[in-house]
Amino acid sequence: MKYLVYITLTATMVVLSACSSKQYFEPEMTYDAPTSAYGGVIVDLSRDGATLENGKYIGKSGTSNITLGEGYRFLSESKYYVLASNVEGMLKIIDKKTNESIREVSLGVPIVSATIRKGIVAYILNNNTFGIYNIPDNKKVVENRSERTYAIDTRAASPMFIDNLAVMPMLDGKLIIVDIENSQNAKVVYLSSYKAFNNIIYLSRMGNTMVAATPKKIISLGDNGKQEYHANISEVAITKGYVYVFTKEGNIVRLNSHFEVIAEKKFKFAHFSVATTFDKKVFALDQQGSLIVLSADLSKFKIYDIGEVDAPAFITGTKLYKDGKIIELSNLGYE
Numbered sequence: 001m002k003y004l005v006y007i008t009l010t011a012t013m014v015v016l017s018a019c020s021s022k023q024y025f026e027p028e029m030t031y032d033a034p035t036s037a038y039g040g041v042i043v044d045l046s047r048d049g050a051t052l053e054n055g056k057y058i059g060k061s062g063t064s065n066i067t068l069g070e071g072y073r074f075l076s077e078s079k080y081y082v083l084a085s086n087v088e089g090m091l092k093i094i095d096k097k098t099n100e101s102i103r104e105v106s107l108g109v110p111i112v113s114a115t116i117r118k119g120i121v122a123y124i125l126n127n128n129t130f131g132i133y134n135i136p137d138n139k140k141v142v143e144n145r146s147e148r149t150y151a152i153d154t155r156a157a158s159p160m161f162i163d164n165l166a167v168m169p170m171l172d173g174k175l176i177i178v179d180i181e182n183s184q185n186a187k188v189v190y191l192s193s194y195k196a197f198n199n200i201i202y203l204s205r206m207g208n209t210m211v212a213a214t215p216k217k218i219i220s221l222g223d224n225g226k227q228e229y230h231a232n233i234s235e236v237a238i239t240k241g242y243v244y245v246f247t248k249e250g251n252i253v254r255l256n257s258h259f260e261v262i263a264e265k266k267f268k269f270a271h272f273s274v275a276t277t278f279d280k281k282v283f284a285l286d287q288q289g290s291l292i293v294l295s296a297d298l299s300k301f302k303i304y305d306i307g308e309v310d311a312p313a314f315i316t317g318t319k320l321y322k323d324g325k326i327i328e329l330s331n332l333g334y335e
Contacts, residue, residue: 025250025270025286030305033291033332035325038063042312042321046113047158047202048076050314050321057082060316066099068092075114076158081135083121085111091123093135105133112171113158120180122159122166126152130159130168130176132183142183147172149199153215155235157203162210169200173214192217202236209257211238218245220259227259235275237282242296246272246284254298263298276315276329283329285313285320291327293334302334 040063044051050058055067057074059082068074068084072092075083081102082094089110093103107125114123119135131143149171157169168176175189191214192198202213209222213236219228220243232248242262243255250270254263267286275284282294289308294301306320306327313322320327 022271023269024288025267025290027267027290027303030290030303033304033306033327035306035327037324038321038326039324040321041324042314044073045154045312045314046073046075047156048115049074049316050312057084058314058316058321062316062319066094066096068094069101075111076116078116081116083114083116085114089125091121091133093121103135103138107131112152112156113169115159115161117161120161120166122161122168122178124156124159124168124170126171128171130170130178132166132178132180141180142178146170146174146176149196152199153197153201155201157200157212160203160205160210162205167203167210169203169212171199173198173200175200175203175212189219189221191219201233204236204238206238206241206243206257211236211243213245218243218259220257224257227257229253229255229259234272235284237275237277239277239296244275244277244282246275248272252282252284252292252294252298254296265294265298265301267292273309274313274315274320278318279330281329281332281334283315283320283332285309285322291320291332293329293332295334300334302332304332 040052042050043053051073057064059077071086072084084092089107091105092101095102109125109127112124112126121133123131128149129145132141134141152171160167164180166178173192177187179185198214204211209220211220217230234248235246237244241257245253250267252265256262271287273285273287280296284292287309289306291304291306310323318330
């Protein structure tokens with residue numbers, strides 16, 4: 001990915017060594033899926049969107065006509081603003097109404113992820129620093145560095161706001177929960193303590209429950225206390241009280257709110273690129289181009305061939321963006 005300068009040499013070596021022995025998912029039967037073109041190529045991903053080769057981006061609402069600027073990558077957006085960053089650690093805040101940059105803030109270190117709400121930006125830097133920036137006051141509310149990290153998984157989660165709290169998904173397997181109005185009052189939740197590839201890759205809410213995952217573990221914190229489930233995690237999706245875990249071994253696991261395994265389906269040698277769930281269906285894209293559509297209970301499935309994944313793919317809402325094409329997932333079934 002063009003702008004992810006925080007990928008270390010260690011990560012590259014792991015990928016290269018794995019490629020020589022990798023085996024691939026080969027379904028016996030596949031079906032064609034209708035596609036449409038959107039005229040872009042994804043060059044970088046964040047948890048909240050994708051940066052296109054032409055400098056525009058795909059956000060939660062789909063493709064945008066806003067240009068981020070040369071060398072900038074999309075981080076996230078709100079109703080009024082877009083956040084972008086470059087390799088020098090510059091945070092650009094773009095007004096959606098005027099399509100113009102209203103502020104550029106030098107953070108000095110490349111930004112891994114950031115989220116904005118009501119004029120407050122919560123961010124994570126690639127040296128494992130978290131911070132909160134107030135746009136109206138043009139100042140940092142807090143900025144603190146956590147423990148040193150040696151290599152991270154590129155699927156870095158974005159910070160999340162809950163009422164007056166900012167939940168920071170750190171690169172060393174911790175969640176730091178900061179009170180925006182009293183930044184000295186912070187709580188730390190430890191997920192795991194691996195020295196490498198241990199960053200928080202997923203962070204979301206399921207009602208009153210917070211769900212977070214590293215590449216090795218997923219936890220929930222909420223009405224049922226703390227639950228956890230261990231796996232080699234490629235992706236996570238949640239819907240209506242259920243959590244779906246997509247593993248690096250090709251398993252799709254359905255967990256209930258107590259993290260008990262309700263159902264499981266294995267696709268031998270599948271390497272999931274992106275996944276989602278909605279409308280009582282589960283969707284998982286293998287890196288070789290097999291799009292698997294399953295029933296919510298994982299008992300039925302159908303596989304569509306949409307071509308090998310040459311560039312990063314991104315799902316938002318009911319649409320899958322892949323190699324310049326859009327696949328409308330709601331039109332696909334499992335029977």
